Amino acid sequence: MPMVGEQKIRAGIVGLATYVPERVLTNSDLQKMVDTSDEWIVARTGIRERRVAAPEEATSDLAYQASVKALDDAGVKPDEIDLIITATNTPDMIFPATACLLQDRLGAKNAGAFDLLAGCTGFIYAVSVASQFIEAGNASTVLVVGSEVLTKIMNWQDRNTCVLFGDGAGAVVIRRVPGDRGILSSALGADGSGAYHLYMPGGGSRHPISAEVIEQGLQFTRMNGREVFKFAVRAMEEGSAKVLQRAGLSVSDIDFLIPHQANIRIIEHAAKKMNLPMDRVAVNVDRYGNTSTASIPLALEESLNSGKIKDGDIVIMVGFGAGLTWAGMLMKWYDYRR
Amino acid sequence: MSAVFNRVKEIIVEQLGVEPEEVKLEASFVDDLGADSLDIVELIMALEEEFDLQIPDEDAEKIRKVGEVIKYIEERK
Numbered sequence: 001m002p003m004v005g006e007q008k009i010r011a012g013i014v015g016l017a018t019y020v021p022e023r024v025l026t027n028s029d030l031q032k033m034v035d036t037s038d039e040w041i042v043a044r045t046g047i048r049e050r051r052v053a054a055p056e057e058a059t060s061d062l063a064y065q066a067s068v069k070a071l072d073d074a075g076v077k078p079d080e081i082d083l084i085i086t087a088t089n090t091p092d093m094i095f096p097a098t099a100c101l102l103q104d105r106l107g108a109k110n111a112g113a114f115d116l117l118a119g120c121t122g123f124i125y126a127v128s129v130a131s132q133f134i135e136a137g138n139a140s141t142v143l144v145v146g147s148e149v150l151t152k153i154m155n156w157q158d159r160n161t162c163v164l165f166g167d168g169a170g171a172v173v174i175r176r177v178p179g180d181r182g183i184l185s186s187a188l189g190a191d192g193s194g195a196y197h198l199y200m201p202g203g204g205s206r207h208p209i210s211a212e213v214i215e216q217g218l219q220f221t222r223m224n225g226r227e228v229f230k231f232a233v234r235a236m237e238e239g240s241a242k243v244l245q246r247a248g249l250s251v252s253d254i255d256f257l258i259p260h261q262a263n264i265r266i267i268e269h270a271a272k273k274m275n276l277p278m279d280r281v282a283v284n285v286d287r288y289g290n291t292s293t294a295s296i297p298l299a300l301e302e303s304l305n306s307g308k309i310k311d312g313d314i315v316i317m318v319g320f321g322a323g324l325t326w327a328g329m330l331m332k333w334y335d336y337r338r
Numbered sequence: 339m340s341a342v343f344n345r346v347k348e349i350i351v352e353q354l355g356v357e358p359e360e361v362k363l364e365a366s367f368v369d370d371l372g373a374d375s376l377d378i379v380e381l382i383m384a385l386e387e388e389f390d391l392q393i394p395d396e397d398a399e400k401i402r403k404v405g406e407v408i409k410y411i412e413e414r415k
Contacts, residue, residue: 043374
């Protein structure tokens with residue numbers, strides 16, 4: 001690990017922005033589409049509405065909107081970017097990477113670019129990867145984007161999945177940050193034995209697109225909610241314990257929690273385990289549903305803009321998702337906007 | 339009342355936010371204690387932790403009343 005004097009090089013967030021599509025789909029709109037109710041959805045998930053991308057809008061379009069604003073927030077020009085990592089489950093195409101489409105549109109001509117697939121945990125995975133490049137001295141500026149158009153891979157006849165997800169994007173610029181601020185630790189985990197608890201079978205090399213595959217509905221997301229819920233509750237605990245241990249901190253050191261926004265019940269469970277009152281926990285699942293890789297940057301931006309996170313605060317991010325995967329990250333917040 | 343009953347009762351009170359008097363052997367989780375499907379998943383997870391057990395889904399789905407949970411745990415202790 002390169003050192004400057006006595007100081008370890010630490011990566012941190014120096015720019016952040018998000019984008020959500022205009023169209024809002026409420027629970028009462030959904031009541032007209034599938035056999036469900038506002039009461040049922042709110043009680044089980046905490047979701048009241050979600051955003052839906054326009055028919056012509058794809059993941060790279062959302063990613064571009066968020067990225068332009070994030071670069072502006074950081075005061076970084078596109079040609080300063082060394083690497084672009086797009087975390088997504090809904091790339092524009094199976095290949096090439098959505099990150100390459102974004103690189104071209106941004107004019108980030110000096111950047112390498114790739115996509116990272118780790119379910120809803122993808123954003124934390126990608127920031128963790130970015131921080132390794134910075135700390136190793138192999139990149140100075142990394143753009144990480146979580147972007148999803150999940151509403152296009154839902155079966156709108158399946159009330160167990162279509163009510164849960166929404167579209168959105170969040171982008172962060174990662175650079176070296178001064179002093180003792182920045183990313184303190186991260187931990188990534190996976191349990192592939194749960195791969196079939198949350199998956200989209202069709203369109204890959206196992207079930208390439210065919211009339212038969214479409215007839216069987218394999219192009220849609222499938223989920224065993226009960227199993228994912230159980231995994232999620234445990235993953236939040238394991239993820240937070242591991243990053244705290246790696247940073248030599250304890251639960252009582254946490255100032256603010258940014259959990260993946262999938263379900264209010266899982267968020268409340270995690271907050272309780274960390275002894276955090278809900279005013280120190282980011283929640284926006286009510287307005288956006290589960291936006292997968294966009295959920296953490298969306299929640300982080302709201303918390304920052306409302307002044308809930310201050311310079312020097314210990315912030316923990318924890319998530320879980322398809323794979324199954326989980327991850328945690330601890331940051332000592334660097335207030336780059338000061 | 340058995341020691342298992344008291345420990346289970348404590349967990350049910352905590353997880354479902356009900357009064358201890360409501361937790362009777364014949365009480366149904368859904369009809370009497372107001373639990374929904376996710377409450378039951380959380381409850382089963384808390385019981386697994388407390389009693390160091392694995393309760394498979396097919397067993398969990400059959401458990402409807404407080405007394406059935408106690409019996410299940412006592413048979414496996």
